[in-house]
Amino acid sequence: EAGVAQSPRYKIIEKRQSVAFWCNPISGHATLYWYQQILGQGPKLLIQFQNNGVVDDSQLPKDRFSAERLKGVDSTLKIQPAKLEDSAVYLCASRQITGYQYFGPGTRLTVT
C-alpha cells in the first residue's frame, strides 16, 4: 500500500513570496490533515478535511494560509505572502473514517 505522498520535499523562498505544497493521501482515506512542525516543537494542526469539506481550520492563519481539497483526494496548502516565522516542516496526514493517522514525509520550508 502506497503511503502519503508530499511534494516538494524542500523549498526555499524569500519573505513575501508565495509557496504551495501538495499532498496525495492514501487511497480511500476520507480524512486529510495539514500540520505545521516548527523546529524543536511537536506538530500543530492547521486544517482538517473530511472528503472535500473543512472540519476544523481554527488554527489556520487565514490571512496568509489557504488550503483546498477540491475532489476529496489531493490537497494543496498555500502561503501568500510568506513570513520568516513560517519556516517549518509541513506535514500531511490521512486516515480512514475509523483508524489512525498516517503521515507523509513532510515539506521543509525555509523562508529567508
Next chain:
Amino acid sequence: GDSVTQMEGPVTLSEEAFLTINCTYTATGYPSLFWYVQYPGEGLQLLLKATKADDKGSNKGFEATYRKETTSFHLEKGSVQVSDSAVYFCALSVIQGAQKLVFGQGTRLTINP
C-alpha cells in the same frame, strides 16, 4: 486546553541501556494516548497506542501504560538499539471520531554503540 508535556531532550544512551521517556497530559474527557516516532528523513509513524485507563500499548519492544491517576503515558524499552535513534512524540486525542491529535514537543533519542 488539552496539552502534552514530554521530558526534555536530547537523551543519549548506550546500546542495551534501559529507556524511559516521560509524558504527562492535561485533557478534558477521556483521551486516547499515542506515541509516534520520527526517524531521520522520514515521516511520523505510530509506535503504540492506548485508548483507556490501565491499557498497555506495545510495539517493537517499546511499552507504555495509560495511567489515569497520574495522567501519564511514559514510554519504556528494556534494551535500546542504535536503530532506535529517532525523535519520539507523545500525543493525545480527545475527539474519538475526528481524532484530532495534540502533540508534545518531542524528545530526541540518540543511542551510541
